[in-house]
Amino acid sequence: MERTNPKDMAKSFRFSPLRRARFRMSVTRMDQLPADDGAEVAIAGRSNVGKSSVLNLLTGHGGLARVSRTPGRTQAINVFDLDPGQRLMDLPGYGYAKVPDALRLSWGDLLEDYLRRRTSLRLLLLVMDIRHPLGSHDLALLDFARHCGRPVHALLNKADKLSRGAALQVLAQARRNPALEGVGLQCFSTQSGLGLEELHWLLARTYEKETPVETGAKSEPSKGGEGSGPGQGGKSQDRNATTAGFE
Template sequence: MNHTNPTPFRFAPLRRASFRLSVTQAGQLPPDDGAEVAIAGRSNVGKSSTLNMLTERRALARVSRTPGRTQAINVFDLDPGQRLIDLPGYGYAKVPEALRRSWGPLLEQYLRRRSSLRALILVMDIRHPYGPHDADLIGFAAGCGRPVHVLLNKADKLSRGAALQEMARLRRMPELQGVAMQLFSAQTGQGLDELHQLIAGWLAPGEQKETPTSAGVNNEPSKGGEDS
């Protein structure tokens, strides 16, 4: 009997992502209509690599050896009325203090007032997850009624068992109760099907369809990214 791998689910508009603009003030954002998903994370957790893997565009978001390079809100258009938002990386000490102070009001206004924002994807390095800045962002987003989905990136750097144990430990933390999370790797594509399915549900719920890989977002990683 032949066993074939299920066809991976891909939300096609992500492949059509194109850079629109960078903004440093809330008033510069596009009109607040349609639907958008934002991606946030500490500096050096692989946020730019995650964007590139997600859109299958190797250079959509520039990957820098210098953490904290994303210093504005970057807007990417998908299909009409759909956007992907890259929020500034935070927590890197070498970013000038004046610039760090300017991010706070900008992110606060964005998370509090943006009616088209459907969800916030928070990228963490599974080897060093959940720092004080992550806690602040999750708490603030929850206070604004924003769904948060945590990507435990770089899961390929751990064994499968160790990665699952770390995710289980995080889920037991009282402050993370009810926060969705999954294992992910921007290098191998582990967890990519699940993430595409989620984004499809947020941006185009009427177009979402069931696929063999759509279940178990909060459970085990996709087989393609497991360590042997």
């Protein structure tokens, strides 16, 4: 079984392609997207869960993704180039009631088309508020991603808002939810940086793979942290890739 060396994890953080992210374009239709080749990781989540803050922290560029006080401002797929052939995709936020119905439906169609048709998509990164995880829209997205055969890694963001014990309790409850079967899961905080190096390690491995990460059985958390890695088709070789623990 492969073990993750903390030094390797720190190195992947320092040299991650995400640190070289640069904005390329915003698109509202599938035919506007870049050529469907290379590797993409897409970030999705309900409005106001801190998705833009996660993207800014991952890339190390504080203003790369606009952090708005008004939920539902991401109205298109925002495309960020990394190294050649590698992209980070910021998907429209969902679930904000004050968005006009017609616009909300168009976002949903775009998101569904992207998940269904985009062959270069390697991983869907789902951001949830740890205080309100697995809402109806999150469950619908997880179900659709599973239907499309898309691997998912979920972040329980804003873990700094809870005590360590409360955060671990939410994590344990989430692991037992059938909706997260085969889904990688970790606590995360854009305020404290909890889980950042581990997530960089996972994403670096994801971009290196020639084929998408396969969904499968959940791996167990390592002694050094609290989290479970993404399913690997029943294999546990990456079990320490996403141990977002409380040091």
